[in-house]
Amino acid sequence: MELFGIFITAAVINNFVLSQFLGICPFLGVSGKLSSATSMGMATTFVMVMAAGVTFLIQEYVLDPAGLGFLQTVSFILVIASLVQFVEMVIKKVSTPLYRALGIFLPLITTNCAIMGLCLFAVMKDFSFIESLVFALGAGAGFTLALVLMAGIREELELANVPLNLRGAGITLIVAGTLALSFMGFAGMKF
């Protein structure tokens, strides 16, 4: 039950995009079309789970025993960057259609602060290995949810009559604000 709580908390109550402001760049950049939003969400979730696992092991068995806490930032970002590269190579080898579908989104994931943030939060909250993985899965699900919701709204927005000065980024941020407002409804939930 506790693991379920961690999952729900990461996915909706503390949604990474709409209440913690992590991963805003892909949220604004890749949410134009529903299909690409879904692919991006999936790829990010995958990297999140992998990164959470690897950085947990590094923190637990390398940084902490050796007293190298100050190398946390450098080592985490290197792990994430090489992991993204690795995932890209594996997907290319195993499934060409999937690689084509994700294509350009894969390298973009390195600079997605949701992943780095996730690894840092998991360390700060003193999660165990399994808890870290579930936390990552929840965060990924929340990220995908926000991206898909936004993409759906933006596809409708194409047809709307938006004030001239707010077209583009302005209206997107205001829509995101409204979404964030509705996600505040989950704030009362406790696990």
Added chain:
Amino acid sequence: MSKKELSLGADFTKGLWDQNPVLRQLLGMCPTLAVTTSAINGLGMGVATTFVLVCASLMVSLVRKAIPAQVRIASYIVIIAAFVTIVDLAMKAKFPALSKSLGAFIPLIVVNCVILGRQEAYASKNNPLRSVVDAAGMGLGFTASLIVLGGVRELLGNRTVFGFQLLPDVWEPWIVMILPAGAFLTLGLILGGVNMLNRHREQAALQTARRASLAVKEA
């Protein structure tokens, strides 16, 4: 983006308005939205980011000829991460309260796309002096946008700016402004305002040009 004829001064000022990282290029949105619950947080984040940006630009520009193109992104990230670690430790030692309220967003400066963007677009192609000037301009533009956003949110959500009360007690604080939703709404409206200003400026420039060409024809 780098034009050789641009003077050093213009290199500095372009970051303030024409290519302002937050308001015009929409880079570095995560820290922008997350930490601006008050003007002082915006200032702290802005100064920390500017420091990392200037130091990393100087460093990248100095070693730009030694880095092979294939591994340049990874090299930039390591350079940036080193300076972020310095800032993180310095903040913890000197400003523990500010460091606590900014939390994970100090280490997250590593993945701020403003910084990586400037290394890739500018510092890797220009000499150290120009790179530092460019970085300082961009950093200042970033800091200014953060202070404005933080100031508006703090004023409406808490009646204060930088801790000084500006609105009278009868003003009911808009709690939503210091919650996540307020960040998105405020930045969206500010972007709308910036677009409106720019459109006015463009139209004014167009009109003076038209008038000048008419005057030439009449003469």
